[in-house]
Amino acid sequence: MLLDWFSHIGESMTYGGETLPRYLAWHPRDHIAWSLAREAPGGGAAEGACFHIVEAFDRRPEYRYDGVDRVEKLDETGIRLVQRVAGVVVVQLEHTWSAGADGTHYVSVLDVGARSIAFAPVNRVLRRRLPDDMLDAWIAHNIEEVGHLEQLLPGLHAVHA
Secondary structure, eight states, X not given: OHHHXXXXXXXXXXXXXXXXXXXXXXXXXXXXXXXXXXXOTTSSSSTTXXXXXXXXXXXXXXXXXXXXXXXXXXXXXXXXXXXXXXXXXXXXXXXXXXXXXXXXXXXXXXXXXXXXGGGHXXXXXXXXXXXXXXXXXXXXXXXXXXXXXXXXXXXXHHHHO
């Protein structure tokens, strides 16, 4: 269900009696817009695509994120969204999932900053743009949206099964 969700995130769904873009249904308070900035080599929202994401954590304008992320992984085990500068990873968000005895095990890791000393200036800029309180708001946002998937996915699965 999670692979299907991310592969079709640009589509609409019925939720709460109205038809909405999936991305907006996922987190109605913080999500602003989602679009496919570049299709995957095989088409659509798959590995190799670029997602244009606009959201504001805790609905605060100063915590707005408006960026284009490359999908470097999208398969049965998770999704990884990456931003690079001169070919070097500077921001990486990875969601991994697996079946567990009590349901799905879902882990999100946001990695900010390059691991090369040569990128220290880039890392300083990133830290200024992503202060600790904004990262705390992102953590709360992520918990809310991942938790909301429990409400969204079963209905979608029932309609498409």
